[in-house]
Amino acid sequence: MDDLLVVERIRKAWDVVALEDVSLRLPPGHIMGIAGPNGSGKTTLIRLILGHIRPDGGAIRVFGDDPGLSGRAIRSRIGFVLDRPISYEHLSVTRLGRLVADFYADWDEVEFQRLLDEFELPGRRRASALSRGMRVKLGLALALAHNAELLVLDEPTTGLDPVFRRELLARLSAIIADGRTSVLFSTQILTDLDRVADFAVFLRGGRVVFSGPKDDLLDRWAIVRGGPELAAAAGADAVRGIRRSRMGFDVLFDDMDAAKPYCDGPAVLERPTLDDVFLLLGSKESQ
């Protein structure tokens, strides 16, 4: 089946470059997590996908169409939770549901009410009186009540307590079980990716430093932690990052087999966590 989302060599700059040469593909029935620090371009990428801004270069296709040209048709098939999950916060939960329902031909009021019950959202309460977690739940209920095929969430787990974060991520996993719906979410918390993402994208300074299946990364990549002699590994093809440590160096390899020859003596080989990969990728501290 065709990819729901294709981003090819996107470039976007204002006073500074926000995104440079960013590419990614999201097939149906999968979750993609975009991670990166503040200012890395996560929200800019989401704004481009939603058609809020236009790229300076490259191309975006959502359901095969350009969001800059077919934005309305595309957005009717997207559910979204923005960094500020809810607007019109003076309205009650039910009224907000009615307001949003008007925009979607496929709105399913029964499903919306079911989601409100599931998320324990009181229909009469004003959105402004809801906690951050409850607002994210409401945003998710609004996003899910119109049979969206692509869910786009901008840092949905930020500011949530660990229990609700876990619930939300479990919910995202359940959403893609139909094999038709995909989820794209951004986060600063790498364990979110570890829990649910099929594909991981790491952004740093507007550039993709890693993009690919998360399991490939965790299965195939390796870290060697060792003494100063590991500095010699810096030039190897499979090395994706090297950083000084208390023992000497930590070296990230994108191929476990390529890492093994460096594991003689005191050096140890480990499977990396996503935190390790993110911290080490692109670092060149051997000099």
Place this chain on the structure above:
Amino acid sequence: MKALIRKDLRLLAPYWWLILPGHVLFSANGVISPEFLFWIGVALAASFTVGLAVIDWRFDADRFVAALPVDRPAQVRARYVGAIGAAVLGTALYVAYGSVIVAAFPARLGWRTGAGAWNSPEGIAVFFLVAAALVLILLPLLFRLGLVRGIWSFGFVALAVMAVAISRVSNAGAEAPSQALVEELAVFVDDRGAAVAWPLVLASLMGLIWLSARLSIAGFRSREL
């Protein structure tokens, strides 16, 4: 577009109840003079039209709305329908309260009657044109520049328009700005005949709305949210 208009009506619902007492409270000051009633009425109409025009910005919801399945020209058109509708409502209330005041204080105020009177077709048309003109200027600036820069720019444009209007009124020797406008329109209608003049006025208004909306659509399309 219907969904957008319904959205605005829903958002304004908590404030509807303010309209009638607000008019009673402020329009009562219209006993001072017809000119006062005119500008109070314009200010009240502007409070609906401008309030409606900025409603998505007021709730910091422009990205939220832009993420819904609506295109930008539809957003602009819905905003114009709402704002012009609000100007019609403001005009209706102006006429209603003006009638009450004139009926209550017929002798005291010395309101003009006949051509050029506040409640003549020319008087009502001028009121509506002034109320509508506010949004026809404001909306393109808001859609192009956003709320803060748009309002600032509108302030400068409004000052320039007022300066021109005041100098014209002074040169014409009229007693009051609104009266001068009504008289000008009355002369225009007299000169051409009502059958020609009113369609021309209507066509000019439609042309201005079209032009303003085109500017808004062009500005909004190029704006990044």
